[in-house]
Amino acid sequence: MADEWKAPEDGNGDTKSWQLLEKVLLASVQEQRRARRWGIFFKLLTFIYLFGAIALFSPRLDFQGAAARSGAHTALIEVNGMIADKEQASADNIVTSLRKAFEDSNTKGVVLRINSPGGSPVQSGYIYDEIRRLRGEHPDTKLYAVITDLGASGAYYIASAADAIYADKASLVGSIGVTAAGFGFVGAMDKLGVDRRVYTSGEHKAFLDPFQPAKEEETRFWQEVLETTHRQFIASVKKGRGERLKDAEHPELFSGLVWSGEQALQLGLVDALGSASLVARDVVGAKDLVDFTVRESPFDRFAKRLGAGVAEQLSLWMGLQGPALR
CATH class of the missing domain: 3.90.226.10 (2-enoyl-CoA Hydratase; Chain A, domain 1)
Structure with missing residues (x-):
């Protein structure tokens, strides 16, 4: 059976090396703890800030209070x-x-x-x-x-x-x-070679569609609505x-x-x-x-x-x- 590994016990150099390593490890652990504490602190600060912002802009809060309305x-x-x-x-x-x-x-x-x-x-x-x-x-x-x-x-x-x-x-x-305004894209669609396909139930259901030519009777109807x-x-x-x-x-x-x-x-x-x-x-x-x-x-x-x-x-x-x- 192989001998179990043990840290060297003799020699001042080896002892100092292990002491230094121990200090480095302890410092690393302490730094991690500090980082966690600061992380918790900043998260808490962010939460307080957001809560304050919500409270500040909430329309349900009346900052004028009853005193302002007492007279x-x-x-x-x-x-x-x-x-x-x-x-x-x-x-x-x-x-x-x-x-x-x-x-x-x-x-x-x-x-x-x-x-x-x-x-x-x-x-x-x-x-x-x-x-x-x-x-x-x-x-x-x-x-x-x-x-x-x-x-x-x-x-x-x-x-x-x-x-x-x-x-x-x-x-x-x-x-x-x-006023009622819109755009007409019929000319642009003709130049681009794009077909407009609209399926409706009702003769005038799509009369405001900007991709179809305006019809005279529908224009008159819409004008009557505005008037x-x-x-x-x-x-x-x-x-x-x-x-x-x-x-x-x-x-x-x-x-x-x-x-x-x-x-x-x-x-x-x-x-x-x-x-x-x-x-x-x-x-x-x-x-x-x-x-x-x-x-x-x-x-x-x-x-x-x-x-x-x-x-x-x-x-x-x-x-x-x-x-x-x-």
Whole structure:
């Protein structure tokens, strides 16, 4: 049987070598332990950072707190960007904000601060109807629309439901019209030698297909749809503004043109020039502005766009979107 291996016990050189090796191994183990501890520390730090970010941007948190609403205040609701489903300025978000503002017992007035080019006539109509309903339920709480840079099309549709409209002298106001745009690729397909094959049940089912030639009767039909929506828009503005429109029969008032705030005042599209803070201080009489705007967190927006963004953008590119108030 072979002799069992043993570490050399004689000789100062061998002993020192083993002691050095032992120190190296111990140092390596200690370094690994330190690395693990630092790894745990940084993971914990990352977790705390992410948790804090989620908490910071969560729309469910109210950082203004009950103290900010304990006294009389003017409720502020922002309408920014496109008015469309799943956008920040969707009917769901704006209507929820309006209801909370009107139901707060310390709200002395509501300011709808608008900076929007318009958007969906359906979403705008929902908000318009809710404003009028809430005004009927809370007659002592006035709602004022304040247009900042832009209050056009669907955004003006919403504003026309307010008790009064304010704007800056340089604001852009109006654009009372309807548009639906797309592209036609028939000529390009002919040059490329590409055939388009569409199978439908219903004679006009594919009448918005940009890869097929437009038919005269379908173009007339689509124009009638847009004109019907335009008439609804005009009727709502006239109902909301009433006799404050200086000349409701002005030939260009409902043509889709946009006016400066100063011109809009002369036409009766707005009632006065001023900002949100001016309205809160001098009109409502409660200078403290409390923001009731429902805001989605970045995580919510990312999740929504991840699922629907590609399909929505493709439909827009192909010209399959519905009418828009612009």
